[in-house]
Amino acid sequence: QVQLVASGGGLVKPGESLRLSCAASGFTFSDYYMSWIRQAPGRGLEWLSYISATGNTISYAGSEEGRFTISRDNAKNSLFLQVNSLRVEDTALYYCVRERRATGIYYFDLWGQGTLVTVSS
Amino acid sequence: DIQMTQSPSSLSASVGDRVTITCRASQSIAIYLSWYQHKPGKAPKLLIYAASNLQSGVPSRFSGSRSGTDFTLTINSLQPEDFATYFCQQSYSTPYSFGQGTKLEI
Secondary structure, eight states, X not given: OOEEEEEOOEEEOTTOOEEEEEEEESSOGGGSEEEEEEEOTTSOEXXXXXXXXXXXXXEEOTTTBXXXXXXXXXXXXXXXEEEOSOOGXXXXXXXXXXXXXXXXXXXXXXXXOOEEEEEOO | OOOEEEEOSXXXXXXXXXXXXXXXXXXXXXXXXXXXXXXXXXXXXXXXXXXXXEOTTSOTTEEEEEETTEEEEEEOSOOGGGOSEEEEEEOSSSSOEEOOOEXXXX
């Protein structure tokens, strides 16, 4: 079954860190760019970061670079997002998403159900 | 950064209706525009990519079009399962950005 299953969310205090994980199955994980996208309560979707298929190319939304670190382990079909110095405004549902890159056209063709991160004192 | 302005934010319709949702990009994004459907508690689903290409498995009542920096998602003959939130997304340049979403309600 082709799917992405994110985990690692939870209730944390401001200033703490979390490492989110995403397990991919049913497809050749190492062929795809992957992204993290989040949705805060009552707000729209926000793209955070992508990592290339080999892990050699990484991009971050400008506002998050420095606190967020994306990585992957192709041998374990896994994607990660390390989030440091968490803030209340980081409270959101975090999605792991597969990016399809075909003939120069990019789009997100597979989404996981997300893992919820709640930052509160 | 590219801003995506989506309208309307909500829409009431009935089964069998034809509805249109619009996204406007703040600058040229060529055809780098996708549309997604999101139902509560479920993973978002890709409907349209490259402005007008129907994703495999998506019913043909969904269609997308482009006029300059304006993009439209059209749903013909609404079905009960189509009531959901729809959002657009540009992939022309990073940071990728999304419209605010349109909640389609009965």
